Amino acid sequence: MGFSEPRYVGHMAFRGLAEYADGQPFEPKVNYIYGRGVRAGFVPVSPTKVYWFICFNRPDPGPKLTDPAALKAEALDLVRGWPSDLLAVMRSTPDGAVVRTPLVDRWLWPGLAPGASRGGRVVLAGDAWHPMTPNLGQGACCALEDAVVLARHLAGAAGAEAAMRAYEAERWARVFPLTARAGLVGALVQWENAAVCAARDGVVIPRLVRLGPFLEHTNFECDLLEPAPPSP
Template identity: 65%
Template sequence: MVVKSEDGRELRSFTFKQEDQSQEVRAVERRVLLETLAAQLPHDVIQFSSKLARIESNPDGETLLELADGSKLLAKILIGCDGIRSPIAKWMGFSKANYVGHCAFRGLASYSEGQPYEPRVNYIYGRGVRAGYVPVSPTKVYWFICFNSSSPGPKITDPSVLKKEAKELVKNWPSELLDIVDATADETVSKTPLVDRWLWPAVSPPASAGKVVVVGDAWHPMTPNLGQGACCALEDAVVLAKKLAGAIKSNEDHSSVEEALRSYGSERWPRVFPLTVRAYFVGSILQWENPLVCSVRNNIVIPKLVRLGPLLEHTNFTPESL
């Protein structure tokens, strides 16, 4: 990993193994991850483009789902993994995710002849703006630019406007970043307001109600400052699958499934709540604008004080085997 300041000066370079033997970085393109997971399922069990429009519980403990095309599904168990604007979480009484005051541009640069960068994570820190890029395959490089903004601003979908605004933020920064933005395929560039939801005990609803449960961002949206949102969604899935399989195998009555969902919520909360809070504070520190504070960060904290091992401890998670 290499950390630079906005003028291109190298502040620090680490190898993960040197800092902590248990650590490594795996950058995975979302499409590849989803296709890999989907390929494990029997053919035809996934129904695409099914937009959930309405939810209703019935007295038998089942849940009726009405899709935007008017079709209806009756679910014995409903697992809501429908992201930060989850209609299922809303129906369960969760509040809207909170905007934290930063937005991120991101994209995937494509190089048909092979991408030219070393296999390492690159961070560049400015004042109130930070950026990063990392090769995710022999031909693709993922990048992001995160910036402070008092409001999420208008939704922009035009890729040329998105790229122009992203480049404007880093116009005098190391040129490789601008080259990477220019090499980005239009359909992969986006701007996302960063949000989270703090699951205060006794204030936030539990992860499950009856036989309805939420996982991933639908339950615990967190800012991406620790790179853990999708990782936690995968961890949720492993824990939930294990508990549900046990309940369904042992006894198919309502209570064992409901107990399995409750147990999933209790096991996962101590992992996801502190991560959400920590990610928020890490983001606040990384987005500092004050020139003096940024100078201390660039000249003292990053080169001399930061130890990567303790900073990455939160990434360690060993699930029980399925």
């Protein structure tokens, strides 16, 4: 389709799923812990499972690690001495339930990015079209939104090619700003500089970040799955 390869943004993520057969002990909330160039979080996702992640800076992704025990050991090494809740969650994770992923994105610059569809026969959605860093937690959400919007356009009377173009125009306006914003947020929260981190921890997060406006980007109205009016 003529797109460039997704761009590595300079940090990687570990993700894991801890298992508590007798029930996990946490409150239903997301816990974030910020360090210098490293941040982590965990959140209960079921009565017996807790999801956790660590984002860390690294100039290049390096070789792919395949040994599950080595993956977990590297993750634990990154947060040695961090809060015991986080470490306990990580230790309750089966070796095979840890993955390490380089974080990448691709900005769909107006006028420069190739089209998302070709000839009414091929159309891109989700990460295949707009890979974004997970700093706003929106990649999979956007993939689902794409599917709804594409289905709505295809169900209209305009024909496949026009429907795909209308889908691209509608979705671009949402996914390009989100991709850019996620990239910028990632660059900010991964700062290693001690003074910047002190300002973040002492002022920006406790005093300036308000959860409502911060989560505003997650609002998306899918509308009913009715045919869209024919495209001009």
